[in-house]
Amino acid sequence: MTRYIIRRLLWAIVLFVAITIITYVIFYLVPTDPARLAAGRNPTPAQVKSVAHYLGTDRPVWYQYGLFLKRLVIDHSLGYSFADRVSVNTDVLNAAPVTASLVIGGAILWMLIAIPVGVFSALHPRSKTDRVAMASVLVGISAHPIWIGLILSYVFGYIPSSGHALGFSFPSFTFLPIQGYCNLRGASQGQVCSGPIQWLYHLILPWVTFAILYAAFYVRMIRANVMETLNEDYVRTARAKGAPELQVLRSHVLRNAMLPVVTMLGMDIAIALGGAVLVENVFGLPGLGQLAVTAVGTFDLPVIIGTVVFASIVVITFNLLVDILYAWIDPRIRLG
Amino acid sequence: MALLDVRDLRTHFHTEDGIVRAVDGVSFSVEKGKTLAIVGESGSGKSVTCLTIMGLNSGRRIDISGEAIFDGVDLLAIPKDELRRYRGQRISMIFQDPMTSLNPVHTIGRQLREAVQLHADVTKAQANARAVEMLKAVRIPRAETRLDDYPHQFSGGMRQRVMIAMALINNPDLLIADEPTTALDVTTQAQILKLMNELQRDFGSAIILITHDLGVVAETADDVLVMYAAQPAERGGYEDIFYRPHHPYTWGLLRSLPHLATIGEDLKPIPGAPPSLLNPPAGCRFHPRCPYVMDICTTVVPEFALVPGSGDHRAACHLDEETKQREAATILTETLADSA
Numbered sequence: 212m213t214r215y216i217i218r219r220l221l222w223a224i225v226l227f228v229a230i231t232i233i234t235y236v237i238f239y240l241v242p243t244d245p246a247r248l249a250a251g252r253n254p255t256p257a258q259v260k261s262v263a264h265y266l267g268t269d270r271p272v273w274y275q276y277g278l279f280l281k282r283l284v285i286d287h288s289l290g291y292s293f294a295d296r297v298s299v300n301t302d303v304l305n306a307a308p309v310t311a312s313l314v315i316g317g318a319i320l321w322m323l324i325a326i327p328v329g330v331f332s333a334l335h336p337r338s339k340t341d342r343v344a345m346a347s348v349l350v351g352i353s354a355h356p357i358w359i360g361l362i363l364s365y366v367f368g369y370i371p372s373s374g375h376a377l378g379f380s381f382p383s384f385t386f387l388p389i390q391g392y393c394n395l396r397g398a399s400q401g402q403v404c405s406g407p408i409q410w411l412y413h414l415i416l417p418w419v420t421f422a423i424l425y426a427a428f429y430v431r432m433i434r435a436n437v438m439e440t441l442n443e444d445y446v447r448t449a450r451a452k453g454a455p456e457l458q459v460l461r462s463h464v465l466r467n468a469m470l471p472v473v474t475m476l477g478m479d480i481a482i483a484l485g486g487a488v489l490v491e492n493v494f495g496l497p498g499l500g501q502l503a504v505t506a507v508g509t510f511d512l513p514v515i516i517g518t519v520v521f522a523s524i525v526v527i528t529f530n531l532l533v534d535i536l537y538a539w540i541d542p543r544i545r546l547g
Numbered sequence: 548m549a550l551l552d553v554r555d556l557r558t559h560f561h562t563e564d565g566i567v568r569a570v571d572g573v574s575f576s577v578e579k580g581k582t583l584a585i586v587g588e589s590g591s592g593k594s595v596t597c598l599t600i601m602g603l604n605s606g607r608r609i610d611i612s613g614e615a616i617f618d619g620v621d622l623l624a625i626p627k628d629e630l631r632r633y634r635g636q637r638i639s640m641i642f643q644d645p646m647t648s649l650n651p652v653h654t655i656g657r658q659l660r661e662a663v664q665l666h667a668d669v670t671k672a673q674a675n676a677r678a679v680e681m682l683k684a685v686r687i688p689r690a691e692t693r694l695d696d697y698p699h700q701f702s703g704g705m706r707q708r709v710m711i712a713m714a715l716i717n718n719p720d721l722l723i724a725d726e727p728t729t730a731l732d733v734t735t736q737a738q739i740l741k742l743m744n745e746l747q748r749d750f751g752s753a754i755i756l757i758t759h760d761l762g763v764v765a766e767t768a769d770d771v772l773v774m775y776a777a778q779p780a781e782r783g784g785y786e787d788i789f790y791r792p793h794h795p796y797t798w799g800l801l802r803s804l805p806h807l808a809t810i811g812e813d814l815k816p817i818p819g820a821p822p823s824l825l826n827p828p829a830g831c832r833f834h835p836r837c838p839y840v841m842d843i844c845t846t847v848v849p850e851f852a853l854v855p856g857s858g859d860h861r862a863a864c865h866l867d868e869e870t871k872q873r874e875a876a877t878i879l880t881e882t883l884a885d886s887a
Contacts, residue, residue, distance in 0.1 A: 442605070444647040450603055451642075452662045452713065453635030455628075462661070463650050542697040543651055 216531070223527040228280075230523045231516060235276050238512055244268070245510045249293050266293055268512075279516065289520060290513035292506075299517035302502055307521065309392050310498035313490065314483040316414055317421030318476065324426040329433025330465070336438065344430060351427025360420045360493030364389040367416060388413050390495040417494045421487065425479060432475065436468040443467070470541055477533030484529075485522025549576035550720055550753050551600070552616040556623075558592075558599045561608035567824045569595040571777040573613075577721065577770075582747065582754040584768035586761065586800065588821050592777040593757045597723045599623075601640055602630045618720065636666040639714035643726040645706035649698035655709050656694030662716050681712035684749075685742060704735035711742065715750055722747075723755045728763060740766055761804055765789065773797050776822050776832040779851055783860035790879055793854050793862035793871045795837045801878050831865065839866055 246263035247254065254262070263269040267278065282288045289299035332341040367387045370376045374383030393409035404413075440446065441464060449463045488500035499518055506514035538544045558570040570592045577583045585593040598604045600615045600622055615622040617638065622630055634640075642648045650658060659678035663669060669677075675694065682690035685708040698706060707727060714722055724743065728736035744767060747754055756767055764771055764785075771788040773781040773796065781794040792798055799817035819836035822828050828835055834844040843865050854860040855868060864871070 444642060444644060445650040447603060447605075448642065448648045448710070448713075449650070449661075451601060451634055451640040453631050453633070453665050454661065455631060458665075462653070466652050467650070541652060542654075543699045 216535075219531050219534070223531070226527060227520075227523055230519060231279070232276065234516055234519045235272060235279075235512075238510075238515065239272050241510070243510050245293050245512060248510055283520070289517040292514050293511045294506075294509045294514075299513045302514055303499070303517050303521050306497060306499045306502045306518075308395070309496050310484055310487055310491070310500065312392075312395065312410065312414060313417050313421065313487055313496060313498060314480055317418045317425070317483075317487075317490075318480050320418050321422040321424075321426040321429060322476070324422060325429035325433055328426075329430045330437055330460075332430065332434045333437035333441065334460075345434075348427045348430050351423050352431075354423070356420060356424050356489040357493055359423050360416070360490060363416050363420055364493065387416055389416060392496045392498075417490050417496060420490050420493070421483075429472070429475075433468065433472060436471060437464060440464045440468040466540070470537070473536060473540065474533055477529050477536070478526075481526040481529035484525045485518075550579045550618060551577040551755075552614070553596075553600065554614045554616070556596060556599060556613035556615065557611065558595050558604065559610040560606055561610070562825075565825050568777055568827070569824055570599060571824075571827075573772075573774065573777075573779055575770075575772045575779070575782060577753045577755055579720070580747070580751045580753055581769040582756055582767050583770045583772060584756045584758060584764040585772045585774060586758060586764055587774035587780075588759060590821050590824070591774040592824075593774050594725050596774075597640070597725060597755060597757060601634060601638065601723065602627065603634075603640075632666070635662055635714075635719075636717045637719050638721045638723065639717070639719045640723040640725065641707070641710045641714045641727050644730045645703050645710055646730065648710055649706055651698055654695050654697055655701070659694070659709070659713055659716060662713050666717050677716060678712075681716045682709070684715070684746065685709070685712045687712075703731055704739065707731060707735075707739055708742070711739075711746065715746060715752065718750060719752055721753045721755065723757070725757045726759070727756070729758075729760075736763075743767065761800055773800070776827055777824055778832060779861070779863065780833065781860075781862040782851075783854070783857070783862075787854070787857060787860040789882075791854070791857075791860070791872070791875050792878065793860070793875065794833075794864050795839050795866070795874075796833050797862075798874055798878055799836075801882065831863070839870070841865060 244259070244263070246259050246266055246268050249266060250259050250262040260269070267275055270278075279290065282290055287300075289303065291298055292302065328344050332344045335341050368389030371386035372383050374380055391404075391413055393404040393406070393413050395407055395410045396405065446459060446463050449459045454462070485499065487498065488504055490496070491498040491500040492504065499521065502514060503518040505511075506518065553576065554574050556570055556573045557568070560567040560569055573592070573596055575583060575585075585596065587593045595604065599611055600617075602622070604611075611623055613623065617633070622633065649655065656675065656678055659681065660671065660674040663674040663677050664671075678694060679690045682693060687693060687705060687708055693701075698709075701709060711727075727743070728739050731739060740763060743754065746752075754767075756763070758764060768785050770784055771782070772779060773788065773794065775796045780796045781788065781792065783791075783793075787793075788797060789801075792801060796817070802815045803817060805814055817836060822832060822835065828845075830846045831837070831844045831849050834840045837844065847865070849863040849865045851861050851863040854862060862871075
C-alpha cells in the first residue's frame, strides 16, 4: 500500500511538471507581449522594455520556467500577477473556497437526486416514472449549463423582482439572488454579506444549475449499473437464500453498482474544482473558473499557471483518494 | 407422500417476438431424501422449471400455471413473501457458475451468516459457529480463518463448496442443484458430486439435480426426468432410463456418451439442434431430429404414456413397444461392451 502511494506520488510529480511545461509553452506560442499590456496605455518602447524586465518576460522561456519551479518549491509561492502584482497565492486561496462551495454542494445535491431516481428507474424499467425520468435526463444532458443558469435566473430571480409575468402584474419581491457570493464565515473586504444563511441563499441557484447538468449523467449511469447488477448471479443467490428485496438491493446490488459511480464522482468533482467556469460566470461567483478566465483575457501568466497548478494538484489528489477508496470498497483490488 | 409434487407446470415468457413456452406441461415428483435428475440439452427448460418453483424467474411478463405442492403447500399459489420464507430455509439452490454466484464485495463469512440470520433469530457469534461447522462439513481446510476471506481468494471448486455449505446451512428438505459441476474441471466435478452424495446421506435432503451429463446422472440419481423442448420426453427410475430407455431422445443421449471402448471413434451426437420454443414443431417436438420418425409423428402429439408393465416409467413416443425394447437392448449391449 505504502509503495503504491509512493509510486503514485512520483508519477504525480512527473504529471505536474508536464502540465506546467505545456501551459508555459502554449502561453508563449500566443503572439502577445504581456509587458505591453501591463505597461498601460500608449507606452514608449523603453517603458515596455523596463516593464518586461520587471516582470521577467524578457528572459528565455526555460529560464522563466525554472524560476517558477524554484519559487514554487522553495518559497511555496506561485508568483505575482502581471496585471495587479497581487500574490497569486492570495488570488487562488480566495477563489478556491468559492469553487469548493459550489462544486461540493452541487455534488451532494446531484447525488441526492441521481441515486433515488436512478435506482427507481432501474427497478421499474419502462414504467411511466422511468420514461419521464429518462426524458428529463435527456434534456439535462443536452442543455448547456449557461442556458440552464440563465433560465433559472430569469424564472426565480428576475421575474419575482420585476413584478410582472405572462401579462399579469403582482407586487415585486426578491425570491432568489442571481449574482454574487457570500462567505460562509467572516466577510472579506468589499463583500456585503457573510454567514451560513447568506452563503446558502446565494448558492441555491448555482447548485441547482450544476446539479441539473450532472444529475442527468449520474441518473443514467446509476440506472445502467443497477440494472446490470440486478442480473448478476450473486443477486439471484441472495434471493435464493430468502433475502427480502430491500435487503437484496441494499446489501448485494447497490454496493456493487456504486463502484464505478465512485470513480466517476471523484473525477468529476476534481475536474469541476479546477474551475467550474460556466456556472461561476453566469452567477458572478468569484471562483477559480472566473479567476482563470479573467487571467486569460489579460495574458496574466502567473495567475493562469497558478490556477493550472491548483487544478492539477486537486485532480491528482482526488485520483489518489478514489483509488484508495476503491481498494477499500472492492476487496478484489489489492494495491501492491 | 412425495416431498415435492409438480403437476402440469407451464412457464410462458412474453417477449417482443412472441410467447416463449419455456416449460410446457411438466410433471414430476421428488421423494424425501431421494435424488431426481432432470436431464436435457441447453434450452430444454430444466433450469426454468426449477427457477419457477423457487419463484426466481427474472422478467416481468410471465404466465405460470400448474401446481408445485411442497409438503402440502402449493408454492405457485402462495404470496411472494411467504414463498421467500421457504427459500434458503426449506428449499435451497446452488447454481452453475461458482465464480459469479458469490457476492465479490462481502466476505464468505458474511454471506454464510446472512443465510442463517435470514431465517433464524440468532446472534452473530452463533451464526458464525454454524458457518464454520458447515465449511468443515464441505471439507474446506482451516474453516475458522477462511470466514474473513473474500470469494476471489477461493478456487472454483472451493467456491462451489462454499455455495453448497450456504445452501445446506439451514438443513433444507430440498436442494436444487442447477448444473453444479458444469463449470468445474473433471477432477473437481467428481469431488463435488461425491461430497453432495455424502451430504445427502448425512443431512437427508432431497435433491433435484439439473444436468445435461448422463455420466453425472449415473453417479447420483434415484429418478430421472428427461426433458426435450420444454416438455417431458421420458421419466422413470434410474434403472428404467439406463436399462430400459423408451424414447429415441434418451437413446441419443446414451449413445452420445463417450465410452472407453469407443476411443478413436467419432462421438455420436444427436443430429440437428433443439427447436425454437417460440414456434416448436407440430406433433412430436423431437420428430425433425428423430431417426425413427414416422408419418404420425409430424402431426399427432404423442401421449406421455405409462410403459406397459412398469411402475411409473413414462415416455412420449409413437413407436411400438417391440421396437423400443429392441433398441433399448441394443444400447444396453453397447454400453455393457464398453464397461466390460
